[in-house]
Amino acid sequence: MKRILKIWIVLTLITCCIGVAYADDPIDPYFSEAQITPDMLEFTEETISIGPGLATTRSVSIPSGITTGSPATFTASAGYSSYMFWIYSGEGTYIKNNEFQSENTFTYTFQEPGTYYLMVCFESEDVYTFNQFTVGGANLLNGLVTSIVSHCPVSGEYEKALWLHDYLIMHAYYDSDYKRYGPDGVLVDGLGVCDSYSKAYEMLLSAAGIQSVRVLSSTHAWNSVFLEGAWYNIDCTWDDPTNSTEADKVPVSGNERHLFFGIPNSLMFQVRSHQPTSSYPYAESIDCNYGVRENAMTWHDQVAQDIAAQIADYQQVFAINLSTYYPIGGGWWTSVQYPVLNYGLSRMYLEKAGFTNRGRQMTLSVSYDATTDPWHMGIEAHYVRVQGEQLLIHAEVIEREAFQGTGAKAVRLSAGSNLEELTFANMKQLEEVYIPDSITHIADSAFNGCADNLLIVTSSGSAAVDFAKGHGYCLDVVEGEN
Numbered sequence: 001m002k003r004i005l006k007i008w009i010v011l012t013l014i015t016c017c018i019g020v021a022y023a024d025d026p027i028d029p030y031f032s033e034a035q036i037t038p039d040m041l042e043f044t045e046e047t048i049s050i051g052p053g054l055a056t057t058r059s060v061s062i063p064s065g066i067t068t069g070s071p072a073t074f075t076a077s078a079g080y081s082s083y084m085f086w087i088y089s090g091e092g093t094y095i096k097n098n099e100f101q102s103e104n105t106f107t108y109t110f111q112e113p114g115t116y117y118l119m120v121c122f123e124s125e126d127v128y129t130f131n132q133f134t135v136g137g138a139n140l141l142n143g144l145v146t147s148i149v150s151h152c153p154v155s156g157e158y159e160k161a162l163w164l165h166d167y168l169i170m171h172a173y174y175d176s177d178y179k180r181y182g183p184d185g186v187l188v189d190g191l192g193v194c195d196s197y198s199k200a201y202e203m204l205l206s207a208a209g210i211q212s213v214r215v216l217s218s219t220h221a222w223n224s225v226f227l228e229g230a231w232y233n234i235d236c237t238w239d240d241p242t243n244s245t246e247a248d249k250v251p252v253s254g255n256e257r258h259l260f261f262g263i264p265n266s267l268m269f270q271v272r273s274h275q276p277t278s279s280y281p282y283a284e285s286i287d288c289n290y291g292v293r294e295n296a297m298t299w300h301d302q303v304a305q306d307i308a309a310q311i312a313d314y315q316q317v318f319a320i321n322l323s324t325y326y327p328i329g330g331g332w333w334t335s336v337q338y339p340v341l342n343y344g345l346s347r348m349y350l351e352k353a354g355f356t357n358r359g360r361q362m363t364l365s366v367s368y369d370a371t372t373d374p375w376h377m378g379i380e381a382h383y384v385r386v387q388g389e390q391l392l393i394h395a396e397v398i399e400r401e402a403f404q405g406t407g408a409k410a411v412r413l414s415a416g417s418n419l420e421e422l423t424f425a426n427m428k429q430l431e432e433v434y435i436p437d438s439i440t441h442i443a444d445s446a447f448n449g450c451a452d453n454l455l456i457v458t459s460s461g462s463a464a465v466d467f468a469k470g471h472g473y474c475l476d477v478v479e480g481e482n
Contacts, residue, residue, distance in 0.1 A: 069136035088117040095182025112140040169240035231283035235260035262289035323375035437462035
């Protein structure tokens with residue numbers, strides 16, 4: 001009874017999976033197998049048959065001496081209108097399934113030796129037969145993987161992971177029939193679902209000496225890869241979103257990309273299929289993200305241009321309307337691909353790298369959440385302040401030309417009411433000056449001969465704000481400084 005209960009659990013999982021997998025049109029690479037744990041597959045060498053109306057004539061003939069590389073044909077008992085075959089690996093996941101067919105035979109070529117299971121359904125009924133069998137011979141899949149990796153022309157971890165990613169998506173395509181789940185699907189047949197992509201990529205990475213784990217959600221599978229000291233999400237399936245031709249099931253090329261190469265968890269898990277149900281590594285670096293590493297964030301150029309325009313207009317706190325400035329073309333994956341990854345990546349990049357305006361480095365605080373407001377990005381920008389010694393001036397009256405030609409890099413005023421003519425003129429090394437709001441008058445020539453991109457730091461409402469704007473200096477409005 002315990003074994004029968006476990007088998008019905010397997011059937012329930014499979015039924016749910018098949019029902020969901022064929023629900024979306026067009027083909028959506030989100031859908032994956034229902035994971036079956038090894039303890040559900042406690043089979044003996046005998047053939048187990050269960051279900052209502054069980055007939056002794058429902059049986060399967062399994063050829064003896066099955067070896068890798070040679071087609072093996074399984075034959076179900078004749079006399080029924082339709083049959084469905086599944087092949088399971090010893091890992092407890094199915095690697096190949098077939099739709100209902102009138103023929104009572106099923107042929108499959110194994111690439112790896114080991115223990116396998118065959119399940120056959122008769123006439124669309126809940127009547128199945130399960131069979132365990134062994135495949136011998138050499139591990140052809142490992143040999144193929146070794147051969148592929150041996151042709152990798154690069155040596156760095158990022159470079160090898162990228163080359164293998166590109167090899168996979170250029171030689172395999174998404175299986176719109178949802179039949180190929182094992183790594184041999186994409187590696188041998190050139191077609192597979194997300195499980196096939198992620199398993200194959202894991203094998204390739206392992207052969208190349210790169211650590212990785214598969215990450216699973218309820219409907220999808222991808223890889224977390226350890227590159228240059230940090231973990232990154234890489235999804236070969238979503239970087240290769242094309243299908244086989246409906247006419248002859250021959251793989252077709254097109255739309256290969258790198259959008260899902262090196263994505264941090266905080267962005268990856270916002271995509272609706274990428275919400276993990278399995279364990280996963282911490283991954284928040286963007287250093288090995290393809291767009292960042294290859295300077296390929298084409299959408300980011302417009303983001304940067306608009307930030308520069310706002311800062312040039314002396315705006316420090318502002319929002320960018322992404323839907324107005326960065327319209328995204330059609331495609332059924334639009335809502336997934338954009339803006340979650342693109343502009344989420346821009347946010348992380350801006351906060352990490354900062355921004356340069358008129359030769360001065362700035363730090364940006366970026367607020368962006370695609371789940372609540374996908375088309376607006378909030379920015380608060382501040383210039384990086386000069387570190388080290390400052391010329392501190394505390395005087396109610398500062399004479400004209402008082403500090404003309406001196407060599408300070410930073411000046412901080414803490415009192416006074418006026419800055420007279422040429423007070424800080426010709427201070428060639430002066431980069432930054434803090435002017436409190438107690439200074440209500442600044443002479444036009446107070447900073448003659450100083451750098452054109454002199455940074456004036458002050459508080460809102462002070463005379464220094466209008467002075468900086470009127471003379472074209474850089475301005476950083478900072479509240480709460482004494």
